[in-house]
Amino acid sequence: MIWKKYKKPVLFIISFIAFILLVDKIVMPFYVGAVKSIEMPDLIGKKIEDAKKIIDSLNLKLESVTERHDARFPAGYVIIQNPRPGMKIKEGRRVYLVISSGEQKIEVPSLIGKSVRDAKLTLEKYGLRLGDVQYDFFG
Missing domain, CATH: 1.20.5 (Single alpha-helices involved in coiled-coils or other helix-helix interfaces)
Incomplete structure (x- = not known):
C-alpha cells in the first residue's frame, strides 16, 4: 500500500x-x-603584433587590448596577459592583453626658491620623489 x-x-x-x-x-x-587542450604561451614582453600572430595560430580569440603606462617596457609591448602563461586552456578561449603605452611623462614643477620641505611635498603631489639636493648660493 x-x-x-x-x-x-x-x-x-x-x-x-x-x-x-x-x-x-x-x-x-x-x-x-x-576541444583540444593547449598550454597558454608567455606573451609578456612581446610586441602586440607578434602576440596577435601567436594567438591566431593557436585558435584563440583576442577579446580586448587595453593600454597602461609601464616604465619596464616600451610602447606596444605586452605587459599583462590573461590567461596566465603556462595555464592549460581550450582552443577558442578568450585572451585579454594589457600593453604598455610607454613611460608616463609629466612636467616637473618648478622648485626654484622653495624650501626642501615644500619642494618634497610638491614632488610627492605629482608622484615623484626628491633626489639629491643642490644649493646655488650665487645664482
Whole structure:
C-alpha cells in the first residue's frame, strides 16, 4: 500500500538520477574532450603584433587590448596577459592583453626658491620623489 502511494515519485527520482549520471559519465566527457587542450604561451614582453600572430595560430580569440603606462617596457609591448602563461586552456578561449603605452611623462614643477620641505611635498603631489639636493648660493 505504501509502495503504490510513492511508486511514481520514487521512479521519477531514480530516473532523474540515472539521466544525470548518463550525461555526466558518457555525454560530457565526449563533449569536453572534443576541444583540444593547449598550454597558454608567455606573451609578456612581446610586441602586440607578434602576440596577435601567436594567438591566431593557436585558435584563440583576442577579446580586448587595453593600454597602461609601464616604465619596464616600451610602447606596444605586452605587459599583462590573461590567461596566465603556462595555464592549460581550450582552443577558442578568450585572451585579454594589457600593453604598455610607454613611460608616463609629466612636467616637473618648478622648485626654484622653495624650501626642501615644500619642494618634497610638491614632488610627492605629482608622484615623484626628491633626489639629491643642490644649493646655488650665487645664482
